[in-house]
Amino acid sequence: MSRDVWILVSLGLVAALTAVTIGFISWGVSNHAIGFGFWIGSLLTLGIFSYLYKDNAFYKFSEHLFVGVSASYWIATYYWTQIDTNLWGRLFPAQFPHAGHQQNLFYVIPLILGLFMLARMIPSIGWISRWSLAFIVGLYAGLRLYGFLQSNIMEQTRDSLRPLYIPGSFVDSLNNTLIVVGVICALLYFFFSREHTGAFGVASRVGIFFLMISFGASFGFAVMGRISLLIGRFNYLIQASDASTGYASAVVTAGMVLLLGIGALRSRGDTQEA
């Protein structure tokens, strides 16, 4: 079965589900009871999961829909929260009274910079967009520099200067010693102006061990995060398998497994023929 046929089949499935649900609703069953959203949610969730088996039309359809919906959602949200309220509302308060701003013609500058960004779509004047980019880069570099200096360098350096010996508390003393040794050795590892040999090499090697422990902790947290997301989706599918939703996830799972199975058998047959 060709790729185009698969896309048509999956689109047909979505259309059929939509038609059935609309049919139920029109017969007087409430939207909530049918759980139209659960059908779509189940189809898209399982469509994305189906990639774990192999790349297929369900996955491609779900992925492309996600990209399209995300882009449109972001554009709409940015327009109504920023351009409508914060730009038009300040430049033309009489025409946009819901924004609640006084007129401020200073906002002509961001409008011009914004239009410069759109110049990228016309290659002959695309270079103008660099002015806007330069403004953004300069602004954020300035903002971040100040914040990083205070919070990440000054505060963190201050916290790293700990007493190595705390009378009466062996655990705290050990903890502080580990932090001080770890910080110094990890920093030495990133000092490349001298060859990592002798005592310097030993210290930088100790630094690697501390870095490895940090990466291990990151990996552990990453696993926990991903499993949490999987749990969230599975919980959704369990909710969607309820009778009040019309057994949405169960039906969609069965349909998808059937279609993928037929596809696998057909492709095996094609391979054998070849």
Added chain:
Amino acid sequence: MKFWEFIGSLDRRIIFLIIGLAVFIPLLAPLKLPVITTPTTEDVYNAIDSLEAGSKVLVSFEYGPSTQPEIEPMAIALARHLFRKKCEVVGMALWPDGQFMSTLVFDRIADKEFGLTWGKEYVNLGFRPGGEAVIKGIAREFRANYTQDVRGNSVNDLPIMEGVYSVKDFDFIFSLSAGYPGTVEWVLYAADPYKIPMSSGTTAIQVNEVIPYVKGGQIYGILAGMSGAAEYETLIATPDDATKFMDAQSIAHLLIVVFIVVGNISYIVQRRKQN
């Protein structure tokens, strides 16, 4: 020896299936494993618990549907704790989809569970784009950045916003963060420069980035992913989704540890055989 070769060449889809079952079965048949609280979660609880009634708390929603299973349980537990303490909660979002997330939490907890009054005991101001620029902006002049709430009411008409002209007028900031902009930006541009007490709940993957601020005393504790949410639910004595999900989380972790050990043994055995 053949066993280790078989393990080493196992189809990855079988591993996916086993992990899937390890997560799915405990969700259907919970084991009710105990949840042990950690000091970083206790710090968050103590910081919120020490707030007086009527304290103004700014809760920023920096997550979306993709990280909802991790952050929403902690957002719900936090909202319950804040409303029990009779704090006045102002919600905002630095992520576009954060506005949806905050609406879900406020509708469920503030409106349906506690029956609180919009604009008086809580309000949702919604999303503003700009990341750290928004934080800098509200630190200087709050009402220049937020003129109305998500329902279109003027900020000047909201009783809860009386006396709030800058982020400095809040008694506490809580960032529910899944990345950039998020907790790090709140520390850099609000908590540290203006010495505003702050705490955070983050995705597990972000914990390593934020934990130095906790250890440095720049923020009060951290709710670390789903386990942090489950611990917080335990501390406020209201077990909910996170507690329910922790069984699946623990079993899956155990299984992954087993896979790592078995995979490494298989690798070592095969390498020795080749040598």
